[in-house]
Amino acid sequence: MAENLRILTTKLRDALAQLPYLPRALALVWAAARGWTIAWAVLLVVQGLLPVATVTLTRSLVDSLVAIMGAGGAWETIRPTLVLAGLMAGVMLVTQLLGSATGQIRTAQSELVRDHITALIHRKSIAVDLAFYDSPDYYDHLHRARIEGSYRPVALLESMGGLLQNGITLVAMGAVLIPYGPWLPFALLFSTLPAFYVVLRHNLRQHQWRLRTTADERRAWYYYWLLTAREAAAEIRLFRLGDHFQAAYQTLRRRLRGERLQLAKDQGLAELGAGFTALLVTGGAMAWMVWRALQGLASLGDLALFYQAFNQGQGLMRSLLGSVGRIYSNSLFLGNLFEFLELEPQVVDPSQPSPAPSPLKEGIRFRQVTFRYPGSERAALQDLNLTIPAGQIVAIVGPNGAGKSTLIKLLCRLYDPQAGHIELDGVDLHDLQIEELRRRITVLFQEPVHYNATVAENIGVGDLAATPSAAEIEAAAQAAGADEPIARLPQGYDTMLGKMFAGGTDLSVGEWQRVALARAFLRQAPIVVLDEPTGAMDSWAEANWLRRFRRLASGRTGMIITHRFTTAMYADIIHVMHDGRIVESGNHHELLAQGGRYAQSWTAQMQGANQND
Ligand code: ATP
Numbered sequence: 001m002a003e004n005l006r007i008l009t010t011k012l013r014d015a016l017a018q019l020p021y022l023p024r025a026l027a028l029v030w031a032a033a034r035g036w037t038i039a040w041a042v043l044l045v046v047q048g049l050l051p052v053a054t055v056t057l058t059r060s061l062v063d064s065l066v067a068i069m070g071a072g073g074a075w076e077t078i079r080p081t082l083v084l085a086g087l088m089a090g091v092m093l094v095t096q097l098l099g100s101a102t103g104q105i106r107t108a109q110s111e112l113v114r115d116h117i118t119a120l121i122h123r124k125s126i127a128v129d130l131a132f133y134d135s136p137d138y139y140d141h142l143h144r145a146r147i148e149g150s151y152r153p154v155a156l157l158e159s160m161g162g163l164l165q166n167g168i169t170l171v172a173m174g175a176v177l178i179p180y181g182p183w184l185p186f187a188l189l190f191s192t193l194p195a196f197y198v199v200l201r202h203n204l205r206q207h208q209w210r211l212r213t214t215a216d217e218r219r220a221w222y223y224y225w226l227l228t229a230r231e232a233a234a235e236i237r238l239f240r241l242g243d244h245f246q247a248a249y250q251t252l253r254r255r256l257r258g259e260r261l262q263l264a265k266d267q268g269l270a271e272l273g274a275g276f277t278a279l280l281v282t283g284g285a286m287a288w289m290v291w292r293a294l295q296g297l298a299s300l301g302d303l304a305l306f307y308q309a310f311n312q313g314q315g316l317m318r319s320l321l322g323s324v325g326r327i328y329s330n331s332l333f334l335g336n337l338f339e340f341l342e343l344e345p346q347v348v349d350p351s352q353p354s355p356a357p358s359p360l361k362e363g364i365r366f367r368q369v370t371f372r373y374p375g376s377e378r379a380a381l382q383d384l385n386l387t388i389p390a391g392q393i394v395a396i397v398g399p400n401g402a403g404k405s406t407l408i409k410l411l412c413r414l415y416d417p418q419a420g421h422i423e424l425d426g427v428d429l430h431d432l433q434i435e436e437l438r439r440r441i442t443v444l445f446q447e448p449v450h451y452n453a454t455v456a457e458n459i460g461v462g463d464l465a466a467t468p469s470a471a472e473i474e475a476a477a478q479a480a481g482a483d484e485p486i487a488r489l490p491q492g493y494d495t496m497l498g499k500m501f502a503g504g505t506d507l508s509v510g511e512w513q514r515v516a517l518a519r520a521f522l523r524q525a526p527i528v529v530l531d532e533p534t535g536a537m538d539s540w541a542e543a544n545w546l547r548r549f550r551r552l553a554s555g556r557t558g559m560i561i562t563h564r565f566t567t568a569m570y571a572d573i574i575h576v577m578h579d580g581r582i583v584e585s586g587n588h589h590e591l592l593a594q595g596g597r598y599a600q601s602w603t604a605q606m607q608g609a610n611q612n613d
Pocket of ligand 1: 376399446
């Protein structure tokens with residue numbers, strides 16, 4: 001008993017803890033669909049009162065039918081009956097009409113709310129730090145916000161609507177019942193309490209189960225994606241991975257399904273018990289009323305009204321409590337959405353930003369920079385010092401995992417280092433407005449996005465704010481060496497790229513790389529950062545491209561990350577990175593003369609190249 005009481009109080013406490021989400025959820029709905037929400041509320045109140053009109057009319061109708069029979073069918077008794085029947089038909093018609101109008105209003109309202117919430121989720125996804133994408137916890141949050149956020153507020157609204165409408169009807173029905181016995185409304189309440197407890201308990205258990213299984217659900221989604229995505233299709237076939245991933249998916253789904261069915265079974269049993277109690281109370285109340293009718297204390301019309309009112313009242317009470325349960329459950333799940341919307345970026349603007357240096361006079365400096373990725377023990381950069389003089393081209397070379405791409409991410413403030421400073425002309429990046437900083441940098445990332453859009457759009461998104469002209473897009477394509485492959489496409493710059501939409505054409509990896517490079521070049525930023533720009537280029541294209549790049553970058557500050565020494569050798573300064581530090585610096589000839597890592601790797605690469613010839 002004490003244990004049950006403790007469980008109940010814990011549940012009540014949990015339920016109350018969710019209440020603050022209710023006003024927020026309603027504010028969301030209000031912000032998204034004000035007019036529709038008002039119309040919806042008015043209709044609900046009217047619909048809440050209609051059933052009471054129906055039962056009251058039923059009583060009068062039955063009583064007047066009895067009167068007709070008593071008077072042997074006299075016209076004076078028939079006429080009021082006809083009026084009553086007409087009224088009854090009118091109420092039924094209005095009920096139908098309002099039902100259909102509510103359906104339409106709800107559709108408009110739910111579509112608006114859904115789009116509003118999706119927009120909030122999108123805005124937050126864009127605003128959060130890149131670091132969030134490194135954490136599985138973030139994906140759990142996002143997954144829940146995406147799945148639950150899209151329909152829970154509308155479901156919440158529906159349950160609140162149910163609560164309002166049924167509440168009004170119930171209070172009116174209670175008032176109708178009181179003359180027959182003041183205890184009847186309490187009997188109604190008592191008969192539905194077990195069902196209420198069952199609903200609350202089930203909702204809480206279901207919510208806890210969903211929280212526990214989010215990661216598993218995401219994994220199942222991941223297998224689903226692998227089995228159906230274009231990116232994986234070739235390997236899935238070649239390595240015959242289809243059965244493997246399908247089996248993994250099914251194993252996970254089987255477990256999740258089993259747990260879910262078990263929850264449903266438990267709920268079903270509990271509902272059965274609750275329903276039995278309700279039946280007993282109805283039976284008792286009806287027996288009492290029949291006894292009264294037999295005693296001549298109630299008319300047939302009273303009996304009809306009582307049956308309808310009590311029976312409907314019980315149904316209403318159950319759905320009312322069901323609504324309370326659903327409100328509880330929906331607000332539990334909405335907690336997920338609000339938790340997601342509350343994620344705050346750590347990489348933020350300074351309160352008093354310094355003006356960004358323009359043009360760049362001294363250059364970029366990394367001073368004693370140490371950086372670890374979130375959740376990682378190992379430092380990707382360790383006490384790193386690096387200078388990139390303004391107007392020069394610097395190449396960064398080094399083995400895989402040395403930390404080269406990490407430099408770019410820190411320079412763009414996609415992450416902040418744990419120690420040290422990064423400066424533009426002596427101004428710390430922390431003192432610059434993030435947008436100002438990013439506008440001054442253009443980047444070709446190692447894995448650029450392949451936009452399923454036209455060639456012109458793929459390049460144009462490099463600087464949407466400048467609304468680039470066709471000539472500017474073509475100039476960028478030329479500088480990137482993308483003009484030749486584009487000329488071979490069926491509709492040139494208007495060719496749709498990617499295979500996601502009708503009429504799309506795909507490009508080779510190297511061609512995609514050049515289109516992305518054109519995108520980076522389109523933005524007239526003073527700092528140009530290129531991660532492996534020649535990685536997918538053949539050696540003829542590479543030499544040709546490098547000459548053009550030097551011309552294009554003249555007057556700008558360039559940073560090229562590359563594994564190819566034939567690319568690096570054209571830079572003004574080459575920095576060699578190893579284990580998160582710069583270990584050698586100089587131009588090509590100086591580094592060869594030093595005889596260090598660069599010289600050794602150069603010799604090895606050249607020998608390899610000669611053997612291949
Ligand atoms: P490559 O030549 O292969 O592109 P790189 O020199 O550009 O390598 P970085 O991508 O900068 O290397 O990675 C440096 C180190 O940081 C690597 O050890 C890598 O495992 C680690 N790392 C990179 N990204 C993350 C991340 N998001 N979370 C945790 N560790 C990361």
